[in-house]
Amino acid sequence: MICRITDMHNKEVINVCDGTRLGCVDDVEVDTCTAQLVAIVVHGRSKCLGLFGREDDIVIGWREIEVIGDETVLVNHAMPCCRPRARKNGTNILGGLFG
Template sequence: MTNCRMADMRNKEVISIKDGTRLGAVNDIEIELKTARISAIIIYGRLKWLGLLGREDDIVIRWEDIQIIGEETVLVDFSVPFRPKKRFGSSWFHT
């Protein structure tokens, strides 16, 4: 595949080649206006508690970090920084 439309990129699964983690699906792209080139793909952050508490941060993957764009997946040289999950109410109850 030598050319690809945004419609073709949308919803492709993004997988990290560093640890095999499924990062999500391509939701958007970022374009550098001076050169009219794609500078990054964006995966929207997951909803927190059905969206009532907002979203996690979006994942922005630089174009240089994309290794392979396949028919259904995009392989990237990227890993999400570890952030411990906060539990609901954990700050209210100390042991």
């Protein structure tokens, strides 16, 4: 299958490791010395309707791409572990009001 960069734009990217939707292809990285496609880029999600910027972009190397389909791109991308935020003691506002 021959695919143009414009065809890649807005394809949904799914991580086969855990089935999460990473977003859509927004950009690509090309090595100008070798004229090879190096990675696809998924822009980070907006924070608070874009008022506080957005999360970091996800750069997925070409070797991590498993399948490029008509509407989706399946990748095997190791995401950094998400740790839950630590709660501070005494920050429960409702607990202070009701008990």
